[in-house]
Amino acid sequence: MANALVTGGRVSLGLAGALLALAVQAGGSPFVTPGSQAAKERSCVEATDFMRRNHMEVIKHQRDATVHGGIRSTKHSLAGCIDCHVARDAQGQVLPVNDEQQFCGACHDFAAVRLNCFDCHATVPAPAPGKAAGSAGQALGGASPGSSLPPGHPQPAAR
Amino acid sequence: MKNPSDMKNSSAVIDEGRRGFMRTAAGVATVTLAPGVLLHTLAHAGSPGQGGGVPRAEPVTDAVRYGMLIDTTRCAEGCTACVSACNRENGLDLQEMPTGADPALWDRQESRWIRKVKVQDNLTGHVSNLPLMCQHCEHPPCVDVCPTGASFKRADGIVMVDRHLCIGCRYCMMACPYKARSFIHANVEEKLTLAPRGKGCVESCNLCVHRRDHGQPSTACADACAAEGHHAILFGDLKDPASPLSQALAKLPSRQLRENLALNTGVRYSGV
Ligand code: SF4
Numbered sequence: 001m002a003n004a005l006v007t008g009g010r011v012s013l014g015l016a017g018a019l020l021a022l023a024v025q026a027g028g029s030p031f032v033t034p035g036s037q038a039a040k041e042r043s044c045v046e047a048t049d050f051m052r053r054n055h056m057e058v059i060k061h062q063r064d065a066t067v068h069g070g071i072r073s074t075k076h077s078l079a080g081c082i083d084c085h086v087a088r089d090a091q092g093q094v095l096p097v098n099d100e101q102q103f104c105g106a107c108h109d110f111a112a113v114r115l116n117c118f119d120c121h122a123t124v125p126a127p128a129p130g131k132a133a134g135s136a137g138q139a140l141g142g143a144s145p146g147s148s149l150p151p152g153h154p155q156p157a158a159r
Numbered sequence: 160m161k162n163p164s165d166m167k168n169s170s171a172v173i174d175e176g177r178r179g180f181m182r183t184a185a186g187v188a189t190v191t192l193a194p195g196v197l198l199h200t201l202a203h204a205g206s207p208g209q210g211g212g213v214p215r216a217e218p219v220t221d222a223v224r225y226g227m228l229i230d231t232t233r234c235a236e237g238c239t240a241c242v243s244a245c246n247r248e249n250g251l252d253l254q255e256m257p258t259g260a261d262p263a264l265w266d267r268q269e270s271r272w273i274r275k276v277k278v279q280d281n282l283t284g285h286v287s288n289l290p291l292m293c294q295h296c297e298h299p300p301c302v303d304v305c306p307t308g309a310s311f312k313r314a315d316g317i318v319m320v321d322r323h324l325c326i327g328c329r330y331c332m333m334a335c336p337y338k339a340r341s342f343i344h345a346n347v348e349e350k351l352t353l354a355p356r357g358k359g360c361v362e363s364c365n366l367c368v369h370r371r372d373h374g375q376p377s378t379a380c381a382d383a384c385a386a387e388g389h390h391a392i393l394f395g396d397l398k399d400p401a402s403p404l405s406q407a408l409a410k411l412p413s414r415q416l417r418e419n420l421a422l423n424t425g426v427r428y429s430g431v
């Protein structure tokens with residue numbers, strides 16, 4: 001038992017080391033995409049080392065609370081991850097967070113994690129209410145005209 | 160359904176941690192836990208993409224049951240304002256026909272949360288126009304048949320699909336007597352933050368659940384219909400006797416579509 005624990009500890013240390021190495025390689029900042037809101041923060045919504053290992057559990061817990069209980073106020077939210085972790089290119093265009101060099105994409109790509117959050121979930125933050133049409137302040141999350149469309153993405157129909 | 164509170168160890172840890180945090184109405188709060196450990200909280204109230212309004216903090220309860228009354232005598236022939244508003248609200252209009260697809264097939268398969276339907280009484284010749292969407296049945300056949308628990312009824316009466324669980328088997332589409340559900344056949348490149356949707360899942364009207372969870376008063380379709388001056392759609396709480404919906408239901412004769420199925424629908428129609 002004690003042996004198993006020690007081994008487990010070594011494994012996660014090894015993983016964290018690998019992630020750290022990757023992040024240093026990919027950009028100047030050790031953990032986050034340069035220029036993102038996250039780069040200005042001292043830590044994520046939970047301690048960084050906790051998030052590095054458990055972000056998937058955090059999001060999974062939250063998804064049930066949100067879909068079934070309608071709870072949308074907590075700091076654990078995928079939309080929150082995206083708001084904070086997206087970077088912009090030189091033209092100020094938001095880069096989809098799952099792109100290979102971006103926050104979600106870079107690490108999942110490196111670790112060979114295949115996940116499908118972004119089959120359904122928007123990859124860029126929704127623009128501020130009022131920028132998009134719609135009485136509820138509904139906002140585009142996938143892409144939006146003139147603001148956050150990454151190059152190469154098709155323009156959505158005029159809204 | 161797995162209760163979200165029955166989470167295993169790792170999540171219990173999360174809950175513990177959550178109690179330690181002060182919630183703020185807006186902006187960024189920084190909490191010092193231990194020397195050198197700083198956590199920040201981006202509060203979501205009024206933040207971009209959250210739809211405005213105050214986000215819900217407590218789980219929904221059955222103290223309310225959401226529903227609608229549709230006055231078909233006010234619903235105008237040829238008007239599709241509710242349909243377009245729904246498509247815009249939920250990002251359905253962001254999906255385009257895949258290149259090379261058969262237009263007739265696309266027309267049949269494209270997601271539709273509201274259909275504009277015209278019904279005629281063949282004996283009298285009387286014609287009614289009505290928007291038809293998920294009826295938010297109290298006893299929903301779609302939920303009965305779903306093998307995964309993806310189709311579910313929220314405590315507040317909203318019937319919806321948990322897309323994390325849906326395997327796309329489409330039993331629910333077959334079971335629904337109102338043709339209320341659509342299957343997403345192609346990749347969805349563009350989607351809204353508030354209305355995640357993607358290939359391989361079934362979807363249907365969720366009574367603008369993101370608006371419900373931000374304390375907003377109405378649905379996109381009801382707003383659009385009112386903006387056109389028709390006021391054919393009234394949204395509200397069926398359990399609150401003082402709600403405009405309950406009062407209108409008490410006054411106007413209304414019925415359930417396919418009432419013989421005894422589903423106790425949350426959407427009622429008058430003038431049919
Ligand atoms: S109308 Fe159809 S989709 Fe909606 S709750 Fe009833 S059976 Fe389910």
Ligand code: SF4
Pocket residue numbers: 304305306307308309310320324325326327328329330331332360361
């Ligand atoms: S398509 Fe999805 S929601 Fe419908 S019955 Fe199958 S698993 Fe359930």
